[in-house]
Every structure is written in structure tokens, then in C-alpha cells.
Amino acid sequence: MTDHHLAGVGASAALGASRMRFRTWPVVAVALLGLLGLIVASILAVQRKADIAYAHLDNLNARYREVETRLRRVRADLHLSGILARDYLLDTTTPAADYRSRLVAYRTESDRMLSELEPLLRHSDPTRFDKLRHELNEYWRSYAPLFDGMTVVVDRYGFLRREIVPRRDAVMNISAEIEELNNENLHAQQQAAAERQRELHQYLTSTLAASLALGLAVAIIAVIRIRVLEGRSEQQHSRTQQAEQELRRLSNQLVRTQEEERKNLSRELHDELGQMLTALRMEIGRAERAQAIGSPAFSATMNESKSLVDRMMRMVRDLAMGLRPSMLDDLGLEPALAWQAREFSRRYNVPVDLAVDGDLEKLPDPQRTCVYRVVQEALTNCAKHSAATEIEVKVVRGRTLLDVSVRDNGVGMASTTGHRGLGLTGIKERVKDINGSTSIQTKPGGGTVVHITLPVPAADSSKENLVANSAR
Structure with missing residues (x-):
């Protein structure tokens, strides 16, 4: 995401430089x-x-x-x-x-x-x-x-x-x-x-x-033009410094976020999966002892072991789905969004209403991945910040555009311009990377609406599947 942001800043700087290079x-x-x-x-x-x-x-x-x-x-x-x-x-x-x-x-x-x-x-x-x-x-x-x-x-x-x-x-x-x-x-x-x-x-x-x-x-023209160029140069220098500071801040925050994600993953593996493996080893030891003495508890021990294995499989599947849901590639975008809505409702006890209009099966891989990640990040922000009791996710496939909106009835925000986190910045950069647009409407006590619009190429999705998975 930092690379995308850097590319955006570079494009903005190039645009400013092209304006400054007006042939005077x-x-x-x-x-x-x-x-x-x-x-x-x-x-x-x-x-x-x-x-x-x-x-x-x-x-x-x-x-x-x-x-x-x-x-x-x-x-x-x-x-x-x-x-x-x-x-x-x-x-x-x-x-x-x-x-x-x-x-x-x-x-x-x-x-x-x-x-x-x-x-x-x-x-x-x-x-x-x-x-x-x-x-x-x-x-x-x-x-x-x-x-x-x-x-x-x-x-x-x-x-x-x-x-x-x-x-x-x-x-x-x-x-x-x-x-x-x-x-x-x-x-x-x-x-x-x-x-x-x-x-x-x-x-x-x-x-x-x-x-x-x-x-x-x-x-007069020369003086005015020089003053304009000096003003643009100062503005561009200020924007460049701000962009450098923003990049430095985002890079540091990204490193902290990655470390936090690794810590959470390590905790999940150690606390959940490690304990289940320890319990499974203890159950296997009990089963061996019960088998050795011919105890009728052998069958109950084996059933408990199977239960632990099932729990570990679900846990590994949940971790894998959090990193990259396989059903997004196997079943398509709509089932993946439906699974994400159910998991969010189950985990946070907040109902999520998912509405899909149009065929999402032939979307190119960059668009499918972008929509999934945007909805995932928007739901995560709702869980962390909005204190919402209802969430509505709407996906509408048009002939040339794809509209996605995530609406909640939470506490809202005073302004999005001063937002300093990676969540909304990541959404904007990910959408901008495939030539889309992002709008965020919010006010204190009035909830938040995250709306994105993505262009839909006319090519068949089978050709688009050959695109590299860099957007993942």
C-alpha cells in the first residue's frame, strides 16, 4: 500500500511539475x-x-x-x-x-x-x-x-x-x-x-x-509569471515535504501494523492452535494408555481427539480466510462477500445486510480483490470505531461501472481530511490504483458511508485472470 501511495504522490508531483513547466x-x-x-x-x-x-x-x-x-x-x-x-x-x-x-x-x-x-x-x-x-x-x-x-x-x-x-x-x-x-x-x-x-x-x-x-x-507579464512560478514552486515544495512526512509516517505505521498483525497471528497460533495441539497430544497419550490396558475409555478419547482436530482445522481455515479467502478464487466474489458478512455478524454480533445487483462472476481479478478488501477494511473500521448496530453493504454491477457502498449507523466522524490511519488511506490507494474513485460521507452521530466506483473493462474475465496477483 505504501508503494501505491508513493506512486500517487509521484504522479501528483509529476502533475505539479508539468504545470510548472508551462512554456513561459x-x-x-x-x-x-x-x-x-x-x-x-x-x-x-x-x-x-x-x-x-x-x-x-x-x-x-x-x-x-x-x-x-x-x-x-x-x-x-x-x-x-x-x-x-x-x-x-x-x-x-x-x-x-x-x-x-x-x-x-x-x-x-x-x-x-x-x-x-x-x-x-x-x-x-x-x-x-x-x-x-x-x-x-x-x-x-x-x-x-x-x-x-x-x-x-x-x-x-x-x-x-x-x-x-x-x-x-x-x-x-x-x-x-x-x-x-x-x-x-x-x-x-x-x-x-x-x-x-x-x-x-x-x-x-x-x-x-x-x-x-x-x-x-x-x-509586468514576466514579473507576474515569475511570482506565479515562485508561488507554485513554494507550494510544490511544501506539498513535497508534506508528502515525504506522510510517506515516512505511513511507512512507520505500516511497519507497526505488520508487526501487530504478526503478533496477533503468533498469539492465535500459540494460544489457540498450540493449546489444541497440546490437548491433542495429551488425548493421544490417554488413548494409548487406554488401548494398552483395554479400557473402554479408548473410544471416548478418540472422539475427543477428532473434535480437537476439527477445531484446529476450523481455526486454520479462519486464519487462511482472513489472509486470502480461497472461495474468492474458487466460488467468486458474491459468496466471498456473503461469508465475510456472516463471519463479521458472528464475531461482533452486528447484523450485516448484503445486497448484490448484477453479475459479479466475470469481474477481473483486480476488481474482485479490490471490492473484497474494501468491504473487509470498511467492516473492520465499523467494528473498531463506529459502534454501529446495523451495517448495509450494497454492490451494483453496471455495464461499465461497479458501485460499492458500505453504510453504518454508528457514531460517525467529524471529518475525513484529518484522518491519519491506514484504513481509509488504504481504501483510497487501492481504488486509485485501478483508476477508481472513493467518497466518504460522515458526520458526528450520523453514521458513515464509504462509496467506491470502479471501471469495469469490457474484456472477458478469463483473460483478466491472467493478470498478476500484485493487487492481492
Whole structure:
């Protein structure tokens, strides 16, 4: 029985260990990997957004510088052309062709700058750009009469004031408007860049908050799980210590019980069987003496000897039946239970009502032995503790289950959880060993009911008889 209890404790410990071996590390690993992935993704996303923002700012600054530089060159060409026209009017020695070639160079440079400005300004303000191109072309064409036969100085100065200066001023105004537009575009783009920077800050803030939340969740889960595991470990350690103490106590009690059983058996053999053997030897001696002298007491002595032999046979049979009833194997479970009920009633003068429902002949040997021992132990407990006057034993065979109950009207018990004896523990362990269940209902003054339920295999009992007799 101690081995069964040890197996039960081992199974309980294995169950607790399996619960404690719940795979926590994959959850924590996935959470940590998710946190790491979120951080890496956040860094890459921030880097990408920052690169886009910086590239946009660089493009914006480069465009602004390019527009500003080309407008400045155009304005410079206009100023240089005006200076060239003034020098031409004041200089009467230098041929006009030299001034014309220099003016053409200025115009060529201005047209080149205008061509470079076109992709920069065409999409933003095509109207002003077309107007700038038109005014520039008119400005450069207005110089043609100055070099084509206009000889009177007064006419030249008047032409310069009437034709060239207004057109130059118009071009300068358009250039200023374009520069103002460029500044406006720069300001708008700077605002857009600031908005992107705010979005980047918001993204950083949300990513940091998500990372912190995930990290906090992982930390909380890990701490809670560690606390749970520590609690389970402490509980398991406490249960293990209690199981060890219980095993040690039960082992010591089992040794004492075995010694007590051996002492009782030795007492029975010595006091009863030994005295009967001594009396038989004395009767045989009397018979020998009576036979020697031819006394008529020989026949009475032999009858007394036969009576002693019968008593010894009954005693040996009772001892054997107490250890392992042969009728359980020869006649079956129901006759063995009936004999046990009669013997208990005869010995303790307490009536036992046995009720059997169903066929018990084809039960496997483990189930038959278990039922017999459970009823035997329950009756023994009734005799020792309950002070009952009536006992009812009921055995019901179902298709897949076997129900056994032993009910008495004794004094009952306050609780079964604190019971420290081998009786009820042996019943529970024996039933548990063949996958059965045990329930004990009791209360002070209300009697006790021991109820067990055993599974009944579908196989034929002839096959089950080949099972080892370890349950005996």
C-alpha cells in the first residue's frame, strides 16, 4: 500500500511539475523579439523619414539658390547692358560693332539663364515666367535701333529714356516679383518641412510610447509569471515535504501494523492452535494408555481427539480466510462477500445486510480483490470505531461501472481530511490504483458511508485472470 501511495504522490508531483513547466520562455521571447523588432523598425522608419526631410530641405535650399543665382545673373546682365549703352553713347572712338558684340554676349548669357530658370519656375508660376521672357526679348530687341543708324546724340538719349529704360525697369520688376515668389515658395516649403518635422516628432513620440508600453507589458507579464512560478514552486515544495512526512509516517505505521498483525497471528497460533495441539497430544497419550490396558475409555478419547482436530482445522481455515479467502478464487466474489458478512455478524454480533445487483462472476481479478478488501477494511473500521448496530453493504454491477457502498449507523466522524490511519488511506490507494474513485460521507452521530466506483473493462474475465496477483 505504501508503494501505491508513493506512486500517487509521484504522479501528483509529476502533475505539479508539468504545470510548472508551462512554456513561459516562448511568450517572453516573442514579446522581447517583438519589442526589439519594433525598436529596429522605429529606428529605420525614423531614419528614412529624417532622410526624406533632409533631402527635401536640401532640394528646397538648392532650388532657392539656383533661382536666386540666375535671377541675380539676369539682373546683372541688365545692369551691364545699361552701362554698355551709356558707354556707347559717350564713346565716339570705339566702333559700334564692338559694343554690339558685347551686347549680344550679355543677351546670350541672359537667354541661357532664362532657359535654366524655366524648369525651376514653369511649374510654380508659368504666367510670370512667360511675361519675364517676353519683356526680356522686347528689352534686347529695343537695342537694335540704337546701333542701326541713329546718329544724333539727342535722339539716342531720348530713345534710351523712352524705350530701353522702361523695358529694363519692367524686367527688373518682374525679376523682383519672381524673387518674391521664390521667397514665398521657400517660406511655404519651410513650413511644410516644419510640419514634416512635427510629424516626425509625433511618430517618434508614438513609437517611443508603444515601445515603452510593450516593454512595460513584457516586464509586468514576466514579473507576474515569475511570482506565479515562485508561488507554485513554494507550494510544490511544501506539498513535497508534506508528502515525504506522510510517506515516512505511513511507512512507520505500516511497519507497526505488520508487526501487530504478526503478533496477533503468533498469539492465535500459540494460544489457540498450540493449546489444541497440546490437548491433542495429551488425548493421544490417554488413548494409548487406554488401548494398552483395554479400557473402554479408548473410544471416548478418540472422539475427543477428532473434535480437537476439527477445531484446529476450523481455526486454520479462519486464519487462511482472513489472509486470502480461497472461495474468492474458487466460488467468486458474491459468496466471498456473503461469508465475510456472516463471519463479521458472528464475531461482533452486528447484523450485516448484503445486497448484490448484477453479475459479479466475470469481474477481473483486480476488481474482485479490490471490492473484497474494501468491504473487509470498511467492516473492520465499523467494528473498531463506529459502534454501529446495523451495517448495509450494497454492490451494483453496471455495464461499465461497479458501485460499492458500505453504510453504518454508528457514531460517525467529524471529518475525513484529518484522518491519519491506514484504513481509509488504504481504501483510497487501492481504488486509485485501478483508476477508481472513493467518497466518504460522515458526520458526528450520523453514521458513515464509504462509496467506491470502479471501471469495469469490457474484456472477458478469463483473460483478466491472467493478470498478476500484485493487487492481492
